[in-house]
Amino acid sequence: MLIVDDLIAAIASPPGPAPRGIIRVAGALVLELLTKLPCIGSKPAFDSKAARRYSVELSLRGVSLKVDLYLWPTNRSYAGQPMAEFHLIGSPPIIDLVLQLLISHGCRLARPGEFTLRSFLAGRIDLTQAEAVLGVIDAVDQSQLDLALSQLAGGLSGELMQIRERLLCDLADLEAGLDFVEEDIDFVSRESLRERLTEAEERVTSLLGQAEGRHRPAMRPVVVLAGLPNAGKSSLFNALIGGQAAIVSGVAGTTRDVVQRATRVGDLEIELIDTAGWEDLVDPVAVQAGDQRRDRIATSDLIVWCTASDLSVDIEEENRRRYAELPRVPDLDLMTKADLAMGGDVANRIRCSTRTGAGLDELRSVLAERLSQRHGGRDEILPSTAVRCRQDLEAARESLQRASSALGAGDGDEILSMELRSALDHLGEVTGAVSNEDVLDRLFSRFCIGK
Ligand SMILES: Nc1nc2c(ncn2[C@@H]2O[C@H](COP(=O)(O)OP(=O)(O)OP(=O)(O)O)[C@@H](O)[C@H]2O)c(=O)[nH]1
Ligand SMILES: [Mg+2]
Secondary structure, eight states: OOSSSSSSEEOOOOOEEEEEEEEEESSSSHHHHHHHBBSOOOOOOOOOOOOEEEEEEEEEEEEEEEEEEEEEEEOOOOSSSSSEEEEEEEEHHHHHHHHHHHTTTTTTEEETTTHHHHHHTTSSOOHHHHHHHHHHEEEEEEHHHHHHHHHHHHHHHHHHHHHHHHHHHEEEEEEEEHHHTTTTTOSHHHHHHHHHHHHHHHHHHHHHHHTTTSSSSOSSSEEEEEEEEOOOOOHHHHHHSSSSSSOOOTTOOOOSSEEEEHHHHTEEEEEEEOOOOOOOOHEEEEEEHHHHHHHHHTTSSSSEEETTOOOOOOHHHHHHHHHHSSSOOSSSEEOOOOOGGOOSSSSEEEEOTTTTTTTHHHEEEHHHHHHHHHHSSSSOHHHHHHHHHHHHHHHHHHHHHHHHHHHHHTTTHHHHOOOOOHHHHHHHHHSSSSHHHHHHHHHTTSSSSTT
């Protein structure tokens, strides 16, 4: 059983000496705690209604310590219950002394993530937002921070809430109908139910698509350059990253290992991958390179198949055959070495030359456009949330699909409402509206103490 309003305290500033240290306290009795703390001089009269800052002189073993005290006396705080923060000089031994003082006055040490857990339990944030708090703490670059902040602001929760609310209305209508089954009253027409189920399924599928694209730690879409040996892949790779990371030579089979670099196309940060030319694998090293290449191509977001514009007629067939051997159909057919263009069948193909620079800007914008379409323009789900909720989203989609089939087959409202309930439960698991303690334990144990 979770106790959610006893007094907890923790150091909320990073470990080690710093100009400022912060100790955070939460619990129903924060105000009483503050009035009991030993102070030098008169204690301020704490406002029990509005959040305020106070200057307090704590008495620490008879020595005076000036602290700034921020008090949120009501439930309108981060944790959804009375909270206070002591801002003081960031000396670790002094911070420890203040923490001990608080513990001797009835606080216990907070567990990892307990302030955020309380916020979740108080209904101030949902699970996806709790994960976003972690995402903000762990963000290593601006794009990860932007994503975490957007999820924290409720981007994902809002979408899930809308889908759930509509399904709840449908469920209520269906169940109302069940009570009047004798009278043959329909509270919701089958046609409008069908439309709403399709819409819900589409929205869940779109979330699932975002969640499935979010399993890589880098979170950048991966673009792979593939093609026959000597097609000009490494030259193009270097041109797109603006460097010389890949070796270029006129000898076919120059690239063996997969070479990968982050770069930018349009507004998007991508991971660009150069691969070994597609050919028959004879020696063991080539076989290994081929396996690596196959893996990277299969898990990429976008495959660019490079065909040299001066491709001789005798290897055109080879080009077609290798193209067909790819783990999936390439997303973009590109004619490289456009400066050597021989004409031929290049309709609808993008052409570029690393020698003259022609077509490279067009290629960048086409890549950015295709990736944006695929990713809905921007990331909306943190990888940690995606990993946790993918199964639930899939299960919700399956329930919605079964509900649609049941509707099409003219099955009774009981079956429909059972499937709707199941979809709602699975969506509820994502936000934490339906939650179990295991999930909470796992999630909040990943936090640091004090958050
Ligand atoms: N004329 C011309 N030559 C190019 C162009 N791009 C590459 N080349 C030449 O084509 C040859 C092969 O280029 P690479 O970039 O090494 O080709 P690759 O596809 O990486 O080859 P592998 O690594 O062997 O698969 C080199 O001699 C390049 O200088 C181009 O746009 N125009
Ligand atoms: Mg190469």
